[in-house]
Amino acid sequence: MKRFLPALLPALFFTSLLHSQTLIPFRDGTRWGYCNPEGKIILPCIYSNAFPFTPAGAVVTDNNKYGLIDTKGKWLIPAIYDSLGSFENNIAVFKKDGKLGLMDKTG
Numbered sequence: 623m624k625r626f627l628p629a630l631l632p633a634l635f636f637t638s639l640l641h642s643q644t645l646i647p648f649r650d651g652t653r654w655g656y657c658n659p660e661g662k663i664i665l666p667c668i669y670s671n672a673f674p675f676t677p678a679g680a681v682v683t684d685n686n687k688y689g690l691i692d693t694k695g696k697w698l699i700p701a702i703y704d705s706l707g708s709f710e711n712n713i714a715v716f717k718k719d720g721k722l723g724l725m726d727k728t729g
Contacts, residue, residue, distance in 0.1 A: 645693055646659065653668060655669065668684075670682075678727040682701070688705055689703065699728075
């Protein structure tokens with residue numbers, strides 16, 4: 623038990639840290655925002671659609687355009703794209719003005 627406890631404490635701390643930073647898409651009527659796992663609204667419901675957070679951020683839509691926000695709601699990539707994929711390996715496929723491309727999380 624004495625050997626197990628020192629290994630368990632860092633794991634529990636890391637798990638609680640990850641859990642406390644998780645934001646979950648939340649809908650209020652027709653608008654979307656984000657809440658924490660306890661249900662407290664962290665980012666207000668101002669988006670047309672909201673997708674789960676990844677390490678790069680969360681893809682959201684505003685006026686039928688896609689962009690990327692951080693956990694504070696700051697735009698990392700403005701909502702100017704016709705579509706925007708998830709950032710797998712920090713790269714996403716996007717569509718704008720009928721053309722496809724690739725971008726990193728800085729746009």
